[in-house]
Amino acid sequence: MTMSCDDAGTSGVQRFEVFTGVGKRRDWPPEVKASIVAESYSGRESVSAVARRHSVSVSQLFTWRRLMRKQMEERGIALPVASRQAPAFVPAVIAPDDTPEPAPDPVRSRRRRRAEPAAIELEIGGALVRIGSSADADTITAVITALRA
Structure with missing residues (x-):
């Protein structure tokens, strides 16, 4: 029995998709992971920027960071804590407005x-x-x- 909508063998290809990127789970060597994690702690860039550059999801990089911190704590090695500056406020200055108001139309x-x-x-x-x-x-x-x- 032939259906009227079943034309897979008779018509040409209408759409062709090419999937790029990794199709399977990647196995990162420990040295590469450590390098990426160290780079994310450098403070020069955000963690998101480091993850994007290495084609790693941000959540994956945060997981690696957490696991690395845990391993370092188990060995008794403390990771350097980045010094954060206290939030600062810009002083508000109120200056008199010297511009004349336009006449209402x-x-x-x-x-x-x-x-x-x-x-x-x-x-x-x-x-x-x-x-x-x-x-x-x-x-x-x-x-x-x-x-x-």
Whole structure:
């Protein structure tokens, strides 16, 4: 029985993948491991950078470091501890701002105020007043009276 989707033998290759890299577990000689671990303790580069350069995963390098530390402690040899500098803070300096503030653009400020729709808009004497739908009649009367004065 032949299925319509079974064309493996009749069509050409549509996709071809090549896998690069190591396909099996690598067996690192102890001297190479020790060299990489020593390089990771040098302090010139981060552990991640050393691992990347030697094509080792970062977690693998940290495992090697831990095992090496354990072996050294069992032999009574202390690994040198890198001296870390205490965190330092940069002093904050507040300087007066001598630049003048730009004049507000009246067209732009109107646009900014229109974020909420208003039920009533009044423009009297260059003043724009928006009254929301929740305002009561006494408030609206007081606003109009104040604008006329």
